[in-house]
Amino acid sequence: MNIAVCIKRVPDMESRFRIAGSGVGIDEAGLKFDISDFDAYAVEVALQLNEKAGAGEVTVICLGPDVVQEIIRKALSMGAAKGVHLKADAVPADSLAIAKALAAELKDGGYDLLLFGKHSLDAMTGGAGTMVAQLLGLPCLTAASRLEITDGKAVARRELEGAAESLTFALPAVVTIDEGIARPRYPSLKGIMAAKKKPLETRPAQLGDARVTVDKMALPAERPAGRIIGTGPDAVPELVRLLQTEAKVL
Amino acid sequence: MTTDFFDIDSALSEEERAVRESVRQFVDDRVLPIIGQHYIDGHFPLDLVPVMAELGVFGANLPEEYGCAGLNNVAYGLIMQELERGDSGVRSFASVQGALAMYPIFAFGSEEQKRRYLPAMARGEVIGCFGLTEPDYGSNPSGMITMAREQKDGSWVLNGAKMWITNGSTAHIAVVWAKTNGDASDKSIRGFIVPRGTRGFTSKDQKGKLSLRASDTSELVFQDVHLPADAILPGSGGLKSPLMCLTQARYGISWGAIGAAMACYEEALDYAKNRVMFDRPIAGYQIQQQRLAEMLTEIVKAQLVSLHLGRLKDAGTMTPQQVSLAKRNNVHIATDIAREARRLLGANGILAEYASMRHMANLESVYTYEGTHDVHSLILGQAVTGLNAFK
Numbered sequence: 001m002n003i004a005v006c007i008k009r010v011p012d013m014e015s016r017f018r019i020a021g022s023g024v025g026i027d028e029a030g031l032k033f034d035i036s037d038f039d040a041y042a043v044e045v046a047l048q049l050n051e052k053a054g055a056g057e058v059t060v061i062c063l064g065p066d067v068v069q070e071i072i073r074k075a076l077s078m079g080a081a082k083g084v085h086l087k088a089d090a091v092p093a094d095s096l097a098i099a100k101a102l103a104a105e106l107k108d109g110g111y112d113l114l115l116f117g118k119h120s121l122d123a124m125t126g127g128a129g130t131m132v133a134q135l136l137g138l139p140c141l142t143a144a145s146r147l148e149i150t151d152g153k154a155v156a157r158r159e160l161e162g163a164a165e166s167l168t169f170a171l172p173a174v175v176t177i178d179e180g181i182a183r184p185r186y187p188s189l190k191g192i193m194a195a196k197k198k199p200l201e202t203r204p205a206q207l208g209d210a211r212v213t214v215d216k217m218a219l220p221a222e223r224p225a226g227r228i229i230g231t232g233p234d235a236v237p238e239l240v241r242l243l244q245t246e247a248k249v250l
Numbered sequence: 251m252t253t254d255f256f257d258i259d260s261a262l263s264e265e266e267r268a269v270r271e272s273v274r275q276f277v278d279d280r281v282l283p284i285i286g287q288h289y290i291d292g293h294f295p296l297d298l299v300p301v302m303a304e305l306g307v308f309g310a311n312l313p314e315e316y317g318c319a320g321l322n323n324v325a326y327g328l329i330m331q332e333l334e335r336g337d338s339g340v341r342s343f344a345s346v347q348g349a350l351a352m353y354p355i356f357a358f359g360s361e362e363q364k365r366r367y368l369p370a371m372a373r374g375e376v377i378g379c380f381g382l383t384e385p386d387y388g389s390n391p392s393g394m395i396t397m398a399r400e401q402k403d404g405s406w407v408l409n410g411a412k413m414w415i416t417n418g419s420t421a422h423i424a425v426v427w428a429k430t431n432g433d434a435s436d437k438s439i440r441g442f443i444v445p446r447g448t449r450g451f452t453s454k455d456q457k458g459k460l461s462l463r464a465s466d467t468s469e470l471v472f473q474d475v476h477l478p479a480d481a482i483l484p485g486s487g488g489l490k491s492p493l494m495c496l497t498q499a500r501y502g503i504s505w506g507a508i509g510a511a512m513a514c515y516e517e518a519l520d521y522a523k524n525r526v527m528f529d530r531p532i533a534g535y536q537i538q539q540q541r542l543a544e545m546l547t548e549i550v551k552a553q554l555v556s557l558h559l560g561r562l563k564d565a566g567t568m569t570p571q572q573v574s575l576a577k578r579n580n581v582h583i584a585t586d587i588a589r590e591a592r593r594l595l596g597a598n599g600i601l602a603e604y605a606s607m608r609h610m611a612n613l614e615s616v617y618t619y620e621g622t623h624d625v626h627s628l629i630l631g632q633a634v635t636g637l638n639a640f641k
Contacts, residue, residue: 070264077268187272189306189319192265
C-alpha cells in the first residue's frame with residue numbers, strides 16, 4: 001500500500017519550558033525535539049502494515065522550518081521510503097491553514113491511506129487529520145487503537161468509555177492513531193545510514209490564511225506553598241471546613 | 251542531558267546524534283529497568299542480545315558488506331558510551347563481540363572466514379569471545395604458554411588455558427591467541443577460531459565476582475584440541491595482532507567510561523536537588539556543589555578527549571599511545587565520579603535501586619582490564635621519555 005504519514009516535530013514534554021521573548025511561543029533554546037508520540041505510532045503502524053503485506057511504500061510529510069528535516073530523517077531511518085518537507089517559517093496555530101497545505105500535497109499523491117497522530121503533544125488540537133479528510137472528501141476515522149487491512153478492506157477499533165467499537169471503512173481514507181497501537185521501533189544503525197540516501201523533497205508549504213493566532217502564552221501560576229492548619233484531632237474540623245469552603249473538594 | 255555542558259552535541263553530525271539517541275532510547279527502555287536485578291543475580295541479560303543485534307550495535311564500525319552498520323568511529327564510540335551508561339557489563343559484551351571477536355576476523359581472517367562469521371555475529375546469532383590473558387600472564391601477554399602445534403596434514407593441536415574471558419561461557423566461538431610450534435618468542439603468536447563443542451575445549455564460569463556481576467567472565471581450557479587447518483587467522487602474526495584488537499577495544503572503553511560517569515553524575519545531581527536535609531535540598535550545600543562541579547568538569551574533559559580521539563581514528567592518524575591516554579584518564583575519572591556519587595547519595599547509595607555503587611564496583615574491573623591503569627602509565631611514560639620501564 002501507498003501510505004502517507006503526517007508527522008510533527010514537538011519538544012520533549014518533560015522539559016522545563018520558558019516563554020520566548022515574543023511572548024507568544026516557547027523559548028526553544030536547549031530543548032530536545034522529536035516526532036510527536038502519536039505520530040511516531042502512526043509511522044510504526046504504516047511500516048507494519050506494509051511489512052505484513054510484503055509490499056508498499058511509506059512517505060512521511062512534515063510541515064515547518066528546516067529543522068524538521070531531522071525528524072523526517074528519523075522516520076526514514078525507521079524504514080519510511082521517502083520524505084516530504086513542506087517548508088514554512090513556523091507551524092501556524094490555525095489547524096485549517098495546516099490542513100490546507102497538507103491536503104495540497106496529499107491530493108495527487110495516489111495514497112491508499114493517510115495516517116496522522118490523533119493529536120500533537122504540544123498543541124493538542126487534533127484538527128489536521130480530520131480537516132484534511134474533509135478537504136479531500138475522504139472517510140475519516142479518529143483515534144484508532146487497532147488497524148488491519150486485508151484485501152483492500154480496512155477494519156479499525158476505537159476505545160470508548162467502558163467499551164470499544166469496531167468499524168469497517170473504504171480506502172482511501174484518513175485514520176488518526178491512538179496510543180497503545182504499536183511501540184515505535186528504534187531506528188537501527190543501518191537504518192540511520194540508509195536514511196541519508198533516501199529521497200527528501202522540500203517545497204514551500206501552501207498554507208491557507210491563518211485565521212487563528214496566538215495572542216499570548218503564559219506559564220501556569222506557581223502553586224502556593226502548603227499551609228499547616230494544626231496538628232492532631234483538634235485540627236480536623238478546621239481542615240474539613242477549609243476543604244469545603246476554600247478548596248471546594250468536599 | 252545536563253552533562254553536555256560544553257554543547258559538544260554541536261560538534262557531532264546529525265547522523266552521530268541519531269545513532270546516540272537510538273541507543274540511548276534502547277538503554278532507557280530495556281537496560282535500566284532490569285540491570286540492577288541482573289547485577290544482584292549475577293548474570294548477563296542475554297535476552298537483550300537480539301534487540302542489540304537488531305539495532306546494529308555489534309561491530310557497528312565494520313563495513314556493510316559483512317552485514318555491519320558501517321558507522322564512523324565517533325558514532326561507534328557514542329554507542330559504547332550509551333551502553334555503559336546502562337552497565338559496564340552490557341558495554342563489555344558489545345566491546346568483546348565487536349572489537350575483540352569480530353575485529354580480528356575482519357582484520358586477520360580469510361575472505362571465507364569473514365563471510366562465514368561476520369554477518370552471523372552482527373546478527374547476534376554467533377557470539378564470540380577473545381582469549382589472550384592467561385592465569386599467569388595478564389599485563390605481559392608475550393609470556394603466554396598456550397601453544398598450537400601444526401600437524402603434518404596442516405591441522406593444529408592446541409593446549410593451554412585462558413582466564414578472565416568476557417562472554418567465555420556464552421560464546422559460540424573463541425578467538426584464541428597461542429604461540430606456535432614450540433617457539434617461545436611472541437613473534438610466533440597466531441590467532442585461531444575455536445568453535446564451542448570442539449573436543450577438549452571447556453569453559454568454566456569464574457565465581458565470586460564483586461564487580462561486573464551482570465557479565466559472563468570465564469576460564470577457557472584447551473586440552474589437545476584438534477583444529478582444522480582453516481581455524482587459523484591467516485593474517486595474524488606476532489603479539490602485534492592481538493594488541494591491535496586491544497587498541498580497538500580500549501578506544502571504545504574510553505567512551506564507555508564516560509557513559510558510566512554520566513549515569514553517576516546525573517543520578518547524584520538529581521538526588522542532590524531532591525534530597526532535603528536540614529530543611530533544604532543538599533544540592534544547596536557547598537560541599538555537594540563542589541562534588542558536582544568536579545564531576546561535571548572531568549566528564550566534559552573526557553568527552554572532548556574521546557571525541558577528538560575518534561576524529562583522529564576516522565582520519566587514520568590515531569596512535570595506540572593516544573588510546574592509552576584516553577582509556578587511562580577516562581576510566582580513572584569515572585571511578586572517582588562513581589565513588590563520589592555514591593557518597594553523595596548517603597545510605598541510599600549502597601542500594602542496587604541506585605546505579606552509582608554498581609558502576610563504582612564495575613569500573614574497578616574496567617580500570618584493571620584492557621591494560622591496567624598502571625600499564626597505560628608506563629606506555630605513556632615510554633612514549634614521552636623513550637625509555638621502556640617494562641623491562
